Amino acid sequence: MIKNRIKIYPKIIIMGPQGSGKGTQAELIAKKLSVPKIATGEIYRENIRRKTKLGAMAARIINKGNLMPNEITNGIMTKELKKPDAKKGYLVDGYPRNIEQAECLEKIAMPNFVIFLGARMPIIIQRISKRRECGNCKAIYHLINRPPKKSEICDKCGNELVQREDDKSAAIKRRLQIFQTQTKPLIARYKKMGIFHSYDGEKPILFVQKQIFRDLKKEELI
Ligand SMILES: [Zn+2]
Numbered sequence: 001m002i003k004n005r006i007k008i009y010p011k012i013i014i015m016g017p018q019g020s021g022k023g024t025q026a027e028l029i030a031k032k033l034s035v036p037k038i039a040t041g042e043i044y045r046e047n048i049r050r051k052t053k054l055g056a057m058a059a060r061i062i063n064k065g066n067l068m069p070n071e072i073t074n075g076i077m078t079k080e081l082k083k084p085d086a087k088k089g090y091l092v093d094g095y096p097r098n099i100e101q102a103e104c105l106e107k108i109a110m111p112n113f114v115i116f117l118g119a120r121m122p123i124i125i126q127r128i129s130k131r132r133e134c135g136n137c138k139a140i141y142h143l144i145n146r147p148p149k150k151s152e153i154c155d156k157c158g159n160e161l162v163q164r165e166d167d168k169s170a171a172i173k174r175r176l177q178i179f180q181t182q183t184k185p186l187i188a189r190y191k192k193m194g195i196f197h198s199y200d201g202e203k204p205i206l207f208v209q210k211q212i213f214r215d216l217k218k219e220e221l222i
Pocket residue numbers: 134135136137138139154155156157158159
């Protein structure tokens with residue numbers, strides 16, 4: 001039997017604490033599905049790097065492990081999600097972080113698949129504390145998973161590697177607390193909507209990715 005189906009575009013939210021493999025999964029999934037990946041953290045870090053006014057504010061707030069005000073984040077995301085390339089699906093990372101942001105997203109483009117990556121605190125701390133960033137070109141390394149050829153030196157530009165301010169353990173713990181308290185109501189919301197999918201972020205990246213793609217197929221989003 002031939003079914004006439006209207007193609008439903010994947011509108012994906014990826015959630016999970018830092019160190020759950022969220023960034024890597026987001027990158028891989030967006031690439032495979034050819035949808036834009038819109039990551040609030042990247043947008044803010046880019047502004048910090050370019051020393052914009054927004055960047056100065058973000059540096060003050062994010063480096064302490066706090067969240068940017070809703071109206072600023074919602075404004076940025078609205079602009080990004082209204083771009084033509086986001087009309088055929090999107091993947092948002094680091095957004096929404098609370099109900100007010102979730103409501104904003106639903107008004108612009110209703111999400112239809114939520115990926116939640118779980119990981120325990122000790123694993124998170126251990127993974128993140130090994131992360132390094134080039135102070136010059138901002139290339140990202142991991143002392144175990146993606147080590148530089150020369151210890152603590154950037155492969156690309158030879159600059160010294162540093163630990164990002166928001167990767168230090170006080171900021172990680174603070175952010176985890178915010179993550180847990182603020183995202184709990186989101187999890188409940190997306191479960192109710194029937195679009196919530198939970199995965200074990202401590203498992204290998206490719207293993208988790210296979211499970212995600214299996215579920216995306218089940219939902220007929222790919
Ligand atoms: Zn570099």
